Amino acid sequence: MPPSEHELRLRERLGRLRNMPLLGGAKLSGELDRLQRQLDRIAQQPSDEDIWRSVELARHEDRPYTLDYVERILDDWFELHGDRGRADDGAMVSGIGKLDGRTVALVGQQKGRDIQERARRQFGMPNPEGYRKAIRVMELAQLHGFPVLSLVDTPGAYPGVAAEQHGQGGAIAASQQAMARLTVPTVACVIGEGGSGGAIAIALADTVLMMENAIYSVISPEGCAMILWRDAGEAKKAAAAFKPDAAHCLELGVIDGIVPEPEGGAHEDPDAAARMLGEALRDALDDLVDVPGDELRRRRRAKFRSLGVYA
Amino acid sequence: MAKIDVSIETDEKPAPPPKHPNTCPVCHSHYRDDELEQALSVCAHCGHHFTMRARARIDSIADPGSFVEEAADLHSEDPLSFFDLRPYVERIAEAEMSTGLADAMVIGQAAVDGRGCELAVMDFSFMGGSMGSVVGEKFSRACDSAGERGVPLITVTGSGGARMQEGILALMQLPKTVCAVEDLHDAGQALICVMAHPTTGGVLASFATLGDVLLAEPGALMSFAGPRVVQGITREKLPEDFGRAEQNLRFGHVDAIVPRPELRGTLSRLLRLFDAPE
Numbered sequence: 001m002p003p004s005e006h007e008l009r010l011r012e013r014l015g016r017l018r019n020m021p022l023l024g025g026a027k028l029s030g031e032l033d034r035l036q037r038q039l040d041r042i043a044q045q046p047s048d049e050d051i052w053r054s055v056e057l058a059r060h061e062d063r064p065y066t067l068d069y070v071e072r073i074l075d076d077w078f079e080l081h082g083d084r085g086r087a088d089d090g091a092m093v094s095g096i097g098k099l100d101g102r103t104v105a106l107v108g109q110q111k112g113r114d115i116q117e118r119a120r121r122q123f124g125m126p127n128p129e130g131y132r133k134a135i136r137v138m139e140l141a142q143l144h145g146f147p148v149l150s151l152v153d154t155p156g157a158y159p160g161v162a163a164e165q166h167g168q169g170g171a172i173a174a175s176q177q178a179m180a181r182l183t184v185p186t187v188a189c190v191i192g193e194g195g196s197g198g199a200i201a202i203a204l205a206d207t208v209l210m211m212e213n214a215i216y217s218v219i220s221p222e223g224c225a226m227i228l229w230r231d232a233g234e235a236k237k238a239a240a241a242f243k244p245d246a247a248h249c250l251e252l253g254v255i256d257g258i259v260p261e262p263e264g265g266a267h268e269d270p271d272a273a274a275r276m277l278g279e280a281l282r283d284a285l286d287d288l289v290d291v292p293g294d295e296l297r298r299r300r301r302a303k304f305r306s307l308g309v310y311a
Numbered sequence: 312m313a314k315i316d317v318s319i320e321t322d323e324k325p326a327p328p329p330k331h332p333n334t335c336p337v338c339h340s341h342y343r344d345d346e347l348e349q350a351l352s353v354c355a356h357c358g359h360h361f362t363m364r365a366r367a368r369i370d371s372i373a374d375p376g377s378f379v380e381e382a383a384d385l386h387s388e389d390p391l392s393f394f395d396l397r398p399y400v401e402r403i404a405e406a407e408m409s410t411g412l413a414d415a416m417v418i419g420q421a422a423v424d425g426r427g428c429e430l431a432v433m434d435f436s437f438m439g440g441s442m443g444s445v446v447g448e449k450f451s452r453a454c455d456s457a458g459e460r461g462v463p464l465i466t467v468t469g470s471g472g473a474r475m476q477e478g479i480l481a482l483m484q485l486p487k488t489v490c491a492v493e494d495l496h497d498a499g500q501a502l503i504c505v506m507a508h509p510t511t512g513g514v515l516a517s518f519a520t521l522g523d524v525l526l527a528e529p530g531a532l533m534s535f536a537g538p539r540v541v542q543g544i545t546r547e548k549l550p551e552d553f554g555r556a557e558q559n560l561r562f563g564h565v566d567a568i569v570p571r572p573e574l575r576g577t578l579s580r581l582l583r584l585f586d587a588p589e
Binding site: 309 | 388444477481482485492511520535545550558
């Protein structure tokens with residue numbers, strides 16, 4: 001039987017994946033067994049159960065958040081606060097630090113560990129002020145030639161009255177626009193939940209990665225179930241239908257690579273998870289730093305403009 | 312669609328009978344088809360703006376006979392083999408049948424008072440104007456067409472947001488259209504956005520708010536999250552004009568609210584203003 005169109009597409013993706021320095025590089029050789037298993041899993045289509053497991057792991061309360069990775073990956077981290085207009089949004093963190101002696105800027109959503117912090121950081125759901133803070137720091141990076149790293153971990157942008165009055169939709173669009181204009185290298189990684197517009201706002205990057213158990217989706221499983229099944233309890237069915245797991249995102253060409261996690265998920269060994277994420281970010285940046293800025297920007301736009309399936 | 316009535320157990324009130332599409336939801340005035348068409352689908356009594364279909368919108372903006380449609384044959388695929396209560400392909404087929412359109416956006420070259428422009432007009436009747444791969448691609452091609460011909464792009468939006476049935480690829484239409492707008496800007500051309508009711512979610516959070524000039528129709532809902540979502544999650548009491556064009560104007564998110572009968576004239580002025588000196 002000739003291979004189906006689906007299989008062909010998958011093989012092509014797998015081929016690309018194997019050629020990625022991120023996955024084939026010596027730095028990750030200790031992980032080769034795991035990577036092989038990961039590739040096998042991608043080849044096998046994740047089951048509905050696998051997908052739901054990713055949803056649960058991506059939201060696990062002990063999962064490392066942005067600042068957990070920042071303190072393990074970057075040296076000399078200096079956090080930058082505030083959007084210079086109205087507020088300092090705790091759901092979005094930003095700053096500059098050193099990665100292998102190179103200064104980089106980093107933006108990312110931040111969830112809270114305990115009740116007070118969760119409230120202060122609004123469960124990682126930024127207001128427009130958060131996106132404007134990210135824009136300001138990206139512009140700072142552009143001015144000084146710092147690469148931009150972006151760690152995505154949000155259920156979505158905050159849906160509130162004030163958020164709308166302050167222009168949530170426009171802020172998300174403006175943040176993407178800012179990224180589409182950068183001529184410095186940009187790498188984004190979805191480390192937990194990549195929830196809809198709130199996530200893509202900071203993910204229009206040259207290289208987009210996803211951690212093995214992260215999810216990236218147009219709507220939350222519960223939101224989708226509520227609208228299409230009229231029952232939020234059908235979230236599992238919704239997730240199985242829109243496939244937010246990393247393997248499917250890779251297959252659809254939405255991400256460029258998957259960052260492996262320790263056995264059982266990133267929360268089982270945050271240090272190891274941070275090591276693997278750090279390697280992946282370094283490898284991705286190494287591939288970008290020598291490309292001229294105009295060319296980076298041209299390729300970045302061409303990549304996003306090629307996404308979609310139509311006849 | 313089969314619906315099980317559980318109203319006795321849940322104390323839910325039965326849904327009110329569906330209103331006729333030609334009955335004004337605000338003042339209940341009722342119109343014949345030809346009356347509404349004549350009035351650009353604006354209620355003569357209270358000024359309520361009914362939803363306007365894409366072709367009627369184009370007719371109301373473009374010089375007669377000037378519109379040349381582009382990419383009319385683009386159709387949605389079903390990359391995820393998506394199935395909720397019904398298959399996605401069935402929903403698309405039904406929308407095609409009921410609207411006579413291939414998807415929720417119509418693009419093409421046009422002229423307004425003799426000045427060339429490109430139009431990209433959404434149709435809310437096609438699956439709630441949701442943005443999937445076809446809408447993203449058509450908008451992007453409209454940006455390129457405008458850039459190549461050296462004319463501004465006028466887009467009229469009416470959309471509930473990204474099309475869930477296309478999953479993550481629907482979300483990717485946000486960065487895709489944003490990149491297309493930036494390419495249009497690099498080509499030195501303007502983007503003029505007209506937001507009709509409703510312009511929410513992914514369309515608001517991408518190209519609709521990136522115009523050089525942002526116009527809105529009276530009463531149009533323009534919020535990233537819908538009122539029910541905001542109410543449900545935050546339990547906040549919503550202001551009466553939550554997310555409406557008027558609130559957006561007050562908070563500085565649009566340049567002007569333009570009643571439909573004045574839209575063509577306003578666009579004509581803007582095209583004149585953005586036109587390069589002769």
